[in-house]
Amino acid sequence: MQELIATLETQSDPLPGAAFEPAIVAFVCNWCTYTAADLAGTSRMVQSPNVRLVRMMCTGMVDPKYIIKALLGGADAVLVSGCHPGDCHYINGNYKARRRVKLLMEILPRFGIDSRRIKLTWVGASEGNEFAATVNRFAAEIKELGPIDTRRLPLL
Amino acid sequence: MPSRIGVYVCHCGTNIAGRVDSEGVARFAAGLKNVAVARDYKFMCSDPGQDMIIKDIREMGLTRVVVASCSPRLHEKTFQKACQRGGLNPFLFQMTCIREHCSWVVADPVEATAKAKTLVAGAVSRVNEHEELYSRVEAVHPDVLVVGGGIAGIQAALDIARSGHKVHLVERGPSIGGHMTQFDKTFPTLDCAACISTPKMVAVAQEPNINLMTMSEAVEVKGYVGNYTARIRTRPRYINEDRCTGCGLCMEKCPKSVPSEFEEGLAKRKAVHRNSPQSVPNTPVIDPASCIYLVKGKCGACKQNCPSEAIDFEQQESFLDVQVGTIVLATGFDILDPTALTQYGFGRYPEVYTGLQFERLNNAVGPTGGKILMKNGQAPESVAIIHCVGSRDKNQHEYCSRVCCMYALKYDHLIKDKIGHQARVFNFYIDMRCFGKGYEEFYRRVQEEGVTFIRGRPSEVTDQTLSAEEDGKLIVVAEDTLLGRPVRVSVDMVVLCTAMQARRDASEVARIFGISQGQDGFFLEEHPKLGPVSTATDGIFLAGTCQGPKDIPDAVAHASGGAGQALSLAARGEVSISPTVSWINPDICVGCKMCVDLCAYSAIEFDERRKVCVINEAMCKGCGSCAGHCPSGAAQVRHFNEKQIFAELEGLSQNVPLVRQPAGVDHL
Ligand SMILES: Cc1cc2nc3c(=O)[nH]c(=O)nc-3n(C[C@H](O)[C@H](O)[C@H](O)COP(=O)(O)OP(=O)(O)OC[C@H]3O[C@@H](n4cnc5c(N)ncnc54)[C@H](O)[C@@H]3O)c2cc1C
Ligand code: SF4
Ligand code: SF4
Ligand code: FES
Numbered sequence: 001m002q003e004l005i006a007t008l009e010t011q012s013d014p015l016p017g018a019a020f021e022p023a024i025v026a027f028v029c030n031w032c033t034y035t036a037a038d039l040a041g042t043s044r045m046v047q048s049p050n051v052r053l054v055r056m057m058c059t060g061m062v063d064p065k066y067i068i069k070a071l072l073g074g075a076d077a078v079l080v081s082g083c084h085p086g087d088c089h090y091i092n093g094n095y096k097a098r099r100r101v102k103l104l105m106e107i108l109p110r111f112g113i114d115s116r117r118i119k120l121t122w123v124g125a126s127e128g129n130e131f132a133a134t135v136n137r138f139a140a141e142i143k144e145l146g147p148i149d150t151r152r153l154p155l156l
Numbered sequence: 157m158p159s160r161i162g163v164y165v166c167h168c169g170t171n172i173a174g175r176v177d178s179e180g181v182a183r184f185a186a187g188l189k190n191v192a193v194a195r196d197y198k199f200m201c202s203d204p205g206q207d208m209i210i211k212d213i214r215e216m217g218l219t220r221v222v223v224a225s226c227s228p229r230l231h232e233k234t235f236q237k238a239c240q241r242g243g244l245n246p247f248l249f250q251m252t253c254i255r256e257h258c259s260w261v262v263a264d265p266v267e268a269t270a271k272a273k274t275l276v277a278g279a280v281s282r283v284n285e286h287e288e289l290y291s292r293v294e295a296v297h298p299d300v301l302v303v304g305g306g307i308a309g310i311q312a313a314l315d316i317a318r319s320g321h322k323v324h325l326v327e328r329g330p331s332i333g334g335h336m337t338q339f340d341k342t343f344p345t346l347d348c349a350a351c352i353s354t355p356k357m358v359a360v361a362q363e364p365n366i367n368l369m370t371m372s373e374a375v376e377v378k379g380y381v382g383n384y385t386a387r388i389r390t391r392p393r394y395i396n397e398d399r400c401t402g403c404g405l406c407m408e409k410c411p412k413s414v415p416s417e418f419e420e421g422l423a424k425r426k427a428v429h430r431n432s433p434q435s436v437p438n439t440p441v442i443d444p445a446s447c448i449y450l451v452k453g454k455c456g457a458c459k460q461n462c463p464s465e466a467i468d469f470e471q472q473e474s475f476l477d478v479q480v481g482t483i484v485l486a487t488g489f490d491i492l493d494p495t496a497l498t499q500y501g502f503g504r505y506p507e508v509y510t511g512l513q514f515e516r517l518n519n520a521v522g523p524t525g526g527k528i529l530m531k532n533g534q535a536p537e538s539v540a541i542i543h544c545v546g547s548r549d550k551n552q553h554e555y556c557s558r559v560c561c562m563y564a565l566k567y568d569h570l571i572k573d574k575i576g577h578q579a580r581v582f583n584f585y586i587d588m589r590c591f592g593k594g595y596e597e598f599y600r601r602v603q604e605e606g607v608t609f610i611r612g613r614p615s616e617v618t619d620q621t622l623s624a625e626e627d628g629k630l631i632v633v634a635e636d637t638l639l640g641r642p643v644r645v646s647v648d649m650v651v652l653c654t655a656m657q658a659r660r661d662a663s664e665v666a667r668i669f670g671i672s673q674g675q676d677g678f679f680l681e682e683h684p685k686l687g688p689v690s691t692a693t694d695g696i697f698l699a700g701t702c703q704g705p706k707d708i709p710d711a712v713a714h715a716s717g718g719a720g721q722a723l724s725l726a727a728r729g730e731v732s733i734s735p736t737v738s739w740i741n742p743d744i745c746v747g748c749k750m751c752v753d754l755c756a757y758s759a760i761e762f763d764e765r766r767k768v769c770v771i772n773e774a775m776c777k778g779c780g781s782c783a784g785h786c787p788s789g790a791a792q793v794r795h796f797n798e799k800q801i802f803a804e805l806e807g808l809s810q811n812v813p814l815v816r817q818p819a820g821v822d823h824l
Contacts (some may be wrong), residue, residue: 023806029694030229032674038227041256049267052274053257054801055228057736061780061793066801073809074464086663088674090779091756095744100784106553126675134500 022076022142024051026135027062029093032083032125039128047132048139051079058082059120060093064104073091077117077142081134084122094122116145159284160192162218163276164209166200166225168255175259181224181429184273188280192216200406206238213242220248224257224276245288247735253277274808281807284357285800289735290399292773296382296695296731297481299324300722303374303665306334307708308700308715309486315719316366316484321726324478325360326372326388331435333357338418340518340526342708343566344598348806350434367504369476370437377669378657379776382481384733392471394442394450395428399466402438404430406458406467419789420513423523428458432521439466452605480530482722485679486699487665489762492546492553492655500545500652501617505630506531508617508650509525511563528574537649538580539571540632542614546655548586553655555676560653561589563804565599568607581607582645584614584634592707610645612637616809654804656705669696678704689717694731697721737776738783742768744790749784751791 028034034055040047056062059082067078080101088094090095105115119138123131163185167173178196185194188517193212197205200223207661212218221244223235228251236246254272259779262268281806298321302313305327330743331337340351360366369388376387416425418432427447430440448455449469459467479783491512494502502508507530509517520526530536541564546552559740568581588609590599603609614634629646636643658677659665666673671691672680682690689697699715706714725731740751740760745768752760752769759775760782762768771782771791782791783798792798 001407023809025805034227035229038229038253038256041227041253041260044260046263047261049262049264049271052271052278053253054278054804054808056780057793057796058779058781061784061796061803063784063798066805069802070805070809075339075809083672086667089672090777090781091670093779093781093784095757096781096784097752124675125672125680126807 006018020143020147022048022050022139022147023074024055024077024079024139024142025070025075026051026079026081027056027059027066028053028079029056029058029089031058031089032087033081033121033123033131035125036123036131039112039126040132041128043128045128047135049077050139051135058088058090058093059097060088060090062097064082064100067101067104071113071117071148074148076148077119077138079119079121079138081121081131083125084124087124109131113148114145116141119149130133158220159190159220161220161222161280162216163188163191163194163198163210163222163280163285164205165194165196165225165270165272165276166205166223167256168225168259169198172225172255172259172412174484175262175265175268176254176272177265180269180271181272182278183252185222185276185280188277190220190284191280193216195770201231201234206234206241209235211244211441213239218242218244220250220286221685222250222252222276222279222283224252224254224279227253227257231541245290247289248283248286250279250283250286252276273650277810278328278807280805281810282800282804284802285797286795289794290460291732291735293730294382294733296725296729297384297479298322298726298729299478299480300526300726301326301374301386301478301480301483301596302486302699303483304328304334304486304488304702305332305360305368305370305487305698306700306711307333307353307356308488308702308711309337309484310360311712311715312486312653312699312719312722313366314356314359314363314486315480315716316723316726317363319723319727321365321723323366324386324388324480325366325368326374327368327370328373330370330393330439330441331357331431331437332360332368333431333434333436334372334728335512336708337431337434338420338512338519339515340520340522341566341570343562344592344594346566346569348430354434357434358560361719368437369462371441374668375475377483379710380733382725382733384480384483384695386474386478386480386483389480390474390476392473393439393445394467394471395439395471396466396468396471397437397439399464400439400441401464403463404433404440405461405463407440409461411455411457412448414443419516420510421515422516442467467677482695482697482725484697484699484715484718484722485665485669485671485702486718487659487662487702489656489701489705490659492657494545494652494654497545497552499616500542500614500650501619501630502652502749503619505619506652507536507630507648508652510652512558514567514651518574528571528650529709535575536579537575537583538629538647539615539649539651540582540584540645540647541567541651541653542617543583543585543653544613544655545652546657553657553676555705556589557653557656558589559656559707562592562595562598562707564651565590565602566798568602569605572605572607577606580647582632583607583609584632584649585609585611586613592709598741604710610634610643612643617682621646636818656701659702660677661664662702669693671696674704676704678702689714695722695725718783734778736793737773737778738771738791738793739767739773740782740786741773741790741792742766742770745769746788748787751786754785756781
C-alpha cells in the first residue's frame with residue numbers, strides 16, 4: 001500500500017489509459033444532506049470516491065453561478081442536495097433551489113452541457129443509506145455519460 | 157499581504173490513517189500556495205493537538221488555519237476555540253472532513269488519499285478568502301416554554317420552575333398527565349400509576365412559577381434562541397376554571413353519552429366529562445361535538461345544575477403570545493392502531509384488546525372497576541399476549557418500542573394476581589428485552605408465576621375452530637420457533653402490544669418549531685449519542701417519548717436532561733449568536749427588491765431614501781436564499797460568500813486530475 005501511495009505522489013499526471021473517473025462536486029446543505037453524509041460515514045457505507053462535498057448552509061444559497069463555475073472548473077457533474085420539501089431548516093430554501101436548478105437545467109443544454117450532469121436530490125439527515133446510494137448512482141450515471149468537454153464551454 | 161496558512165492533518169488514531177496516508181497529505185499541503193506549515197498528528201482534537209495549532213499561530217505568525225480531520229459538525233467549534241486562544245479570529249479557520257467523507261467510505265487507500273488531498277486543497281484555497289467575523293451577544297429571556305404535559309413535560313416544567321424560572325406549560329388536552337394517567341400499575345415495581353403521578357400533577361398546579369395552559373397548543377413560533385415568541389391558541393372549555401369547584405354535578409346531569417377516548421372506547425362518557433377525579437385541573441370540559449346545547453342550542457342541563465355558575469357557553473377560542481428564551485418539546489407518542497393488521501382481528505373480535513385498553517380494564521376507576529372482565533362480564537380463563545404488534549416489523553415500524561415486553565410481563569402478573577393462579581397466560585414474543593434496572597428480575601419473577609412463553613410471531617388470530625375444545629374461543633396460530641413446530645392456542649382474550657409511534661401531527665409540530673423528524677417520525681435529536689436532548693435548532697430541546705420510545709424512568713431522565721439544557725441557557729442569561737448572516741452591499745444593490753419576498757424571515761427591507769435593500773441582521777438566519785438569487789451579486793452570506801465558494805471550487809478542481817484520467821482535456 002505504501003508503495004502505491006508513493007507511486008501516486010510521484011505521479012503528477014494521471015495514469016495514462018486508466019478508465020474514466022468522473023469528478024463530481026456536490027453542494028449539500030449542512031442540516032440534511034451533509035449530516036446524512038456524516039451518518040453514511042459513521043455507518044461505513046462505502047461510496048464511489050468521485051464526489052467532493054462543498055458544505056453550504058442551505059441549498060437556497062447555491063447560486064447557479066457556483067454550479068457553472070464547478071463545471072467550468074473541470075467537474076464532470078454537479079449534485080445539489082438538501083432537505084426534503086417541507087423540511088428545510090430555513091423553511092423553504094430548498095424550493096428556491098429547486099426553481100433555480102430547474103431553470104439552469106433548461107438553459108445549459110443550449111451551451112452544450114447535458115442536463116443530466118446536474119442533479120438535485122433531497123436526502124434527509126437520517127438517510128445515510130440514501131446518501132450513499134445517491135452518490136453511487138450518480139457517479140455510475142456520469143461514468144456512463146463520459147467526461148465533460150470543457151473546450152466547448154467558453155461559450156458561456 | 158499573502159496569508160500564512162497552517163494545515164493540520166489528523167490521523168484520528170487509525171480511523172483516518174488506516175486508510176488515508178495522513179503524512180503524505182500533510183506533505184502535499186506543504187506545497188500548496190500560502191501554506192507556511194503543514195503537519196500531521198495522531199489526534200488533532202486532543203490537548204497536545206490543539207496546543208500545536210496555538211503554538212504555531214503565536215510563533216510562526218499564522219494568519220489562517222486549516223484542519224483536516226472528522227466532520228466539522230463534531231469539532232469545528234473545538235478548533236475555532238483553539239484558534240481564538242492562539243489569538244486568531246475563529247472565522248479565519250476552515251475544517252475539511254477526511255474521516256466520515258473519506259477514510260470511512262472510500263475503500264481503496266490510494267483513492268482515499270487522493271480524495272483527502274483534494275479536500276485539503278479546497279479548504280486551503282478557501283481559507284485565503286476568509287474574513288474576521290465577530291459573534292453577537294444576545295440576552296436570553298429567562299422564561300421557558302414546555303409543550304406537552306405528559307410525565308416528561310411535567311418533570312421538565314417542575315425542574316425548571318423550581319430553579320426560579322417561569323414556565324409556560326402548554327397542554328393540548330383538558331388535563332395534564334398524558335398516557336401515564338391511563339395505567340393502573342407500572343412495571344417493574346408495580347407502583348400504582350396514580351400514586352406516583354398525581355403528586356407531580358398537583359405540584360404543577362400549585363407551583364407559582366408554572367403558568368399551566370390546558371386545551372392549548374402553540375400555533376406559531378417566531379424568533380431565535382434566547383428570544384422566541386410563541387402564539388398559544390386555547391380552545392374553549394366552556395367551563396370557567398376559576399369558578400368550578402370540581403364537584404362533578406354537571407357530569408351527573410348531562411343527558412348525552414358518547415364513547416370515551418380516555419377509556420379507549422371501552423366505556424361511555426358524558427358530553428361534559430373529565431378523564432378522572434385526579435385530573436389537573438379538575439374542571440370538566442364540554443365537548444362541542446357532542447354537547448346538545450352547543451350543537452342544537454337547547455338543553456343546558458349542566459348550566460342549570462352547576463352550583464357555582466361555572467358553565468359558560470359563550471367562551472371563545474383565545475390567543476396569547478408568550479415570550480420565552482428556550483423551548484422544551486414533550487409531546488409524547490401515539491399507539492399504533494392495529495385495525496390495519498387484519499390478521500389479529502382487532503375490531504372484528506370483541507375480545508381482542510390493545511395494551512392501552514387492557515390498562516383501562518385494570519384501572520380501579522376504569523370501566524370494570526379494575527377487574528379483568530370480558531364483555532360478557534366473566535373473567536377470562538386464558539389470555540394470549542402478543543408482543544411486537546407493529547414493532548420490529550418491516551411493514552410497520554422497524555424499531556423496537558422498548559416498553560411492550562415489560563408491560564406484557566406486567567399484564568402476566570396482573571392476570572395471575574387478579575384472576576387467580578388457574579388463569580393461563582401465553583406470551584407470544586420474538587425476543588424478551590428486559591434491559592432496565594430491576595427488569596430482568598421482574599421477568600424471572602413472572603416466569604416463576606407459571607406464565608407460558610412461546611417464541612414466535614403469530615400469523616393469525618381467528619375464531620375458526622377445528623375441534624369442540626376450541627369452540628367459542630379465539631385461536632392464536634403461530635409457529636413456535638424454538639421447537640420449530642406450529643402451535644394453536646385457544647384463549648378467551650387476546651391483548652395486542654401495539655407499537656409506540658410518533659404523534660400523527662408530529663410533522664406539523666416539527667414545522668412550527670423548525671426542527672426535523674427522523675426516519676421513524678420521532679423528533680430528531682442533535683446527535684444520537686452525545687446530543688440526545690438538543691435539536692439542530694438552538695434553544696429547542698426534547699423531553700420524553702417525542703424523541704423515541706421510552707419507558708417512564710427513561711422519559712423522566714430525558715426530560716430532566718432537556719430541562720437542564722434549557723436552564724443552562726436561561727441561567728447564563730446571554731447567548732452568542734453566529735455572525736454568519738447576510739449582508740447587502742449598498743454600492744452594488746440595484747434596488748430590484750427581488751430578495752425582499754424571497755426572505756422567509758422578513759429580514760429584508762427596502763430603504764426608500766437610498767433605493768437599496770437592507771438586511772436586518774438580528775432577524776436574518778443566514779440561509780442565503782437572497783444571496784443565491786440576487787441578480788447583481790450584492791447580497792452575500794458572510795462566511796459563505798461568492799469569493800469563498802469560488803476559491804474552494806478552484807482548490808478542489810486543481811486537483812481533479814489526481815482522480816480523473818482522460819488525456820486532452822483542459823482544466824481551468
Ligand atoms: C400500553 C402501555 C403501557 C405502558 N406501561 C408502562 C409501565 O408500566 N411502566 C413504564 O415505565 N412505562 C410504561 N409505558 C410507557 C409510558 O407510557 C411512557 O414512557 C410515558 O407515558 C411517556 O410520557 P411522555 O410525557 O413522553 O408522553 P405522553 O404520555 O404521550 O404525554 C404527552 C403529552 O403531550 C400532549 N401533547 C401532544 N401533542 C401536543 C401539542 N402539539 N401541544 C400541546 N400538548 C401536546 C399530550 O396531550 C400528552 O398529554 C407504557 C406504554 C404503553 C403504550
Ligand atoms: S357542576 Fe360546575 S362546579 Fe361542578 S364540576 Fe361542573 S362546572 Fe365545575
Ligand atoms: S440570508 Fe437573506 S433570505 Fe436568508 S434570512 Fe438572511 S436576509 Fe433572509
Ligand atoms: S437547510 Fe437543507 S435545504 Fe435548506
